[in-house]
Amino acid sequence: MAGARGILWLAGAALRADRRGAAVNAAAACVGAAALVLFLALGLGVGAAARRLFPADARLVEVVPARVSLGGVLGGGRLDDDAVGRLRALPGAAAAWPRLPLGVPVSASEPAGGLGGRWPSGLALQLPIVGVDPALVEEDVAPGAFADPPPGAPIPTVLARRLVEVYDRTLAPAWNLRRLPPGVSLVGVELPVRVGHSVVAGASEARVEPERLRLAGLSDRVPLYAVAVPLETVRRLHREYGKGDAAYGQVTVLAARPEDVPALAAAARRMGFAVDEGERATAERVALIVKVTTGALVLLAVAMCALAALAIAQALSASVRGRVRELAVLQALGAAPADVRRIVLAEGAAIGLAGGLAGALVARGLAALGDAAAARLLADLPFRPESFFLFPPWLLALGVAVPALAAIAGALGPAAAAARVDPARTLS
Amino acid sequence: MIRLRGVKKCFRDGAREVPVLRGVDLDVAPGELVAIVGPSGSGKSTLLHVAGALDRDFEGEAVVAGTSLAGLGEAARAELRNRAIGFVFQAFNLLPTLSALENVMLPGVLRRAGPGGGIGEVRARARDALQRVGLGDRGGAPPARLSGGERQRVALARALLSRPAVLLADEPTGNLDASSGADVIRLFVELARDGVSVLVVTHEERVSDAATRVLHLLDGRLA
Ligand SMILES: Nc1ncnc2c1ncn2[C@@H]1O[C@H](COP(=O)(O)OP(=O)(O)OP(=O)(O)O)[C@@H](O)[C@H]1O
Ligand SMILES: [Mg+2]
Numbered sequence: 001m002a003g004a005r006g007i008l009w010l011a012g013a014a015l016r017a018d019r020r021g022a023a024v025n026a027a028a029a030c031v032g033a034a035a036l037v038l039f040l041a042l043g044l045g046v047g048a049a050a051r052r053l054f055p056a057d058a059r060l061v062e063v064v065p066a067r068v069s070l071g072g073v074l075g076g077g078r079l080d081d082d083a084v085g086r087l088r089a090l091p092g093a094a095a096a097w098p099r100l101p102l103g104v105p106v107s108a109s110e111p112a113g114g115l116g117g118r119w120p121s122g123l124a125l126q127l128p129i130v131g132v133d134p135a136l137v138e139e140d141v142a143p144g145a146f147a148d149p150p151p152g153a154p155i156p157t158v159l160a161r162r163l164v165e166v167y168d169r170t171l172a173p174a175w176n177l178r179r180l181p182p183g184v185s186l187v188g189v190e191l192p193v194r195v196g197h198s199v200v201a202g203a204s205e206a207r208v209e210p211e212r213l214r215l216a217g218l219s220d221r222v223p224l225y226a227v228a229v230p231l232e233t234v235r236r237l238h239r240e241y242g243k244g245d246a247a248y249g250q251v252t253v254l255a256a257r258p259e260d261v262p263a264l265a266a267a268a269r270r271m272g273f274a275v276d277e278g279e280r281a282t283a284e285r286v287a288l289i290v291k292v293t294t295g296a297l298v299l300l301a302v303a304m305c306a307l308a309a310l311a312i313a314q315a316l317s318a319s320v321r322g323r324v325r326e327l328a329v330l331q332a333l334g335a336a337p338a339d340v341r342r343i344v345l346a347e348g349a350a351i352g353l354a355g356g357l358a359g360a361l362v363a364r365g366l367a368a369l370g371d372a373a374a375a376r377l378l379a380d381l382p383f384r385p386e387s388f389f390l391f392p393p394w395l396l397a398l399g400v401a402v403p404a405l406a407a408i409a410g411a412l413g414p415a416a417a418a419a420r421v422d423p424a425r426t427l428s
Numbered sequence: 429m430i431r432l433r434g435v436k437k438c439f440r441d442g443a444r445e446v447p448v449l450r451g452v453d454l455d456v457a458p459g460e461l462v463a464i465v466g467p468s469g470s471g472k473s474t475l476l477h478v479a480g481a482l483d484r485d486f487e488g489e490a491v492v493a494g495t496s497l498a499g500l501g502e503a504a505r506a507e508l509r510n511r512a513i514g515f516v517f518q519a520f521n522l523l524p525t526l527s528a529l530e531n532v533m534l535p536g537v538l539r540r541a542g543p544g545g546g547i548g549e550v551r552a553r554a555r556d557a558l559q560r561v562g563l564g565d566r567g568g569a570p571p572a573r574l575s576g577g578e579r580q581r582v583a584l585a586r587a588l589l590s591r592p593a594v595l596l597a598d599e600p601t602g603n604l605d606a607s608s609g610a611d612v613i614r615l616f617v618e619l620a621r622d623g624v625s626v627l628v629v630t631h632e633e634r635v636s637d638a639a640t641r642v643l644h645l646l647d648g649r650l651a
Contacts, residue, residue, distance in 0.1 A: 009547060013523075014525075326523050330534065330538065331509075332482060332509060332515045333586070334506050334510020334511070334535055335538050336507075337506075339506065423477075424482045424483040427517060
């Protein structure tokens with residue numbers, strides 16, 4: 001039996017002898033590998049982008065008042081402190097954080113300090129404000145930075161992380177405002193507002209006070225189109241403006257484990273509340289669409305690899321038929337039938353490996369081109385990811401391994417034919 | 429050495445068994461150059477294939493270079509051919525896509541890697557072997573650019589690379605002109621003098637004249 005180096009030497013010599021045929025077959029494997037790597041990278045990249053777009057935390061259950069509430073009759077259905085306490089006490093619940101929408105209008109008519117730009121004259125924006133439990137955003141703000149402020153101090157706020165994207169790509173260009181330089185920290189930016197003032201005629205309060213909102217952090221846990229302030233601040237403003245004690249608009253229940261979510265949702269429904277599945281349902285639907293599409297494309301790529309394997313099988317069996325005499329000579333010189341088989345398998349593997357390596361490179365190149373085109377054509381699309389493709393190392397390894405294994409599979413038949421060459425008969 | 433006792437070999441022709449060798453006894457000692465002559469179709473090549481461990485479907489006893497061929501597996505027979513047996517054919521049988529030097533390297537390349545088995549060392553030994561047959565400067569040439577006599581000397585260098593104990597040649601001068609044939613015959617005589625057992629199938633008198641013994645294959649038996 002020959003050693004591995006000898007087998008590779010002989011396989012290399014055979015491939016060099018038919019460079020063009022080897023290149024054609026490697027190109028077929030390259031196309032399959034490139035498709036496989038590109039499609040999988042696209043699926044991974046788009047999946048990651050979708051998760052960023054819908055950052056549904058798998059452990060959060062959003063409890064809202066039932067639209068038509070039987071609970072009202074049965075004594076439930078109102079999201080008050082008692083309800084929050086009962087939600088928090090449910091088995092599997094780790095925490096429950098209420099949200100209280102501010103019943104006092106707040107408007108802004110100047111740009112935020114430091115962001116400059118030309119604020120369209122006369123434009124006043126109504127700001128929807130919601131009070132949230134500081135514990136909800138404790139991971140997203142500096143400790144103690146999100147609490148009802150003393151008189152004269154700015155009100156700390158938290159914005160949805162995604163809002164920054166929307167501002168940058170949509171609002172800023174539309175209103176001629178400055179974009180946010182990438183990577184800059186917005187924390188500390190202050191926005192002058194008028195509490196009690198409404199852009200709707202006649203809806204303003206009798207008392208209008210100037211105030212400042214100060215950004216304390218960005219979070220995925222606050223609503224997209226609202227400014228989150230400490231719950232206590234909303235309660236204080238309600239007292240100051242003589243608003244009654246309104247019920248919470250929503251309670252976020254944190255499950256101890258993702259598996260507890262269904263039971264928690266069911267329990268909340270039994271208590272007479274509804275569960276807002278909107279965000280999570282969308283996230284799951286998008287993830288499913290990405291998975292199914294990726295799966296279909298990967299199947300197509302695998303089919304292309306299989307076609308490449310067929311082409312390699314075809315070419316190698318023709319090559320073996322044309323080399324019967326050479327293979328018999330090799331046997332006379334000391335090759336066992338198993339050696340002859342391994343030589344042909346090594347030829348197939350080398351073609352598949354070369355094609356796979358080239359394919360992985362081609363896929364990376366195409367992905368770079370695709371991203372460059374997207375950057376040009378979709379410059380102002382919110383949530384456009386830096387790259388639509390993700391190339392983890394395992395993907396590149398897979399892109400090389402699949403065509404190589406496919407090629408080896410294609411070489412099995414020709415290799416067996418080569419091993420059946422009878423030197424005594426061929427050489428007489 | 430080669431030792432055959434009562435070797436019988438039949439080929440199947442449809443349902444019919446055609447006997448080719450009907451009990452061949454043969455001894456070739458180290459240092460002997462034995463020539464086998466006989467009419468076309470008498471079974472000379474078949475006999476060489478049995479002695480060369482290329483054919484395993486035969487009856488009788490065969491010992492080559494100290495190894496009995498009976499019951500030897502494919503891998504063991506390949507290893508025996510690689511280590512102890514050199515072949516030379518009438519049609520040269522050089523691999524056309526390899527250079528002369530690479531052709532000579534083949535037995536070394538096929539040997540299981542061991543000490544002295546590196547490709548570089550095989551190449552160096554192949555150069556020596558080409559030198560020995562007088563083609564030290566033609567190693568880079570593809571077989572197509574060599575004359576018939578040069579090709580057969582390359583084939584001989586290839587057969588000698590592993591320093592085999594046994595050299596088997598099937599009509600080695602059949603395609604060569606007189607002077608090229610004489611070169612090859614001279615190399616055979618030198619090898620036998622160095623202790624190799626040389627068995628040559630031929631129908632040329634210039635070969636049988638150089639042999640220590642000439643045997644006739646007739647009706648499946650040697651005489
Ligand atoms: N693989 C085979 N199958 C069937 N018959 C075969 C086979 N090989 C050889 N024969 C037959 O066996 C007989 C001997 O063949 P062999 O090649 O040994 O003859 P030879 O003496 O070498 O002839 P030549 O001098 O023409 O080379 C011939 O009749 C041939 O037809
Ligand atoms: Mg013959």
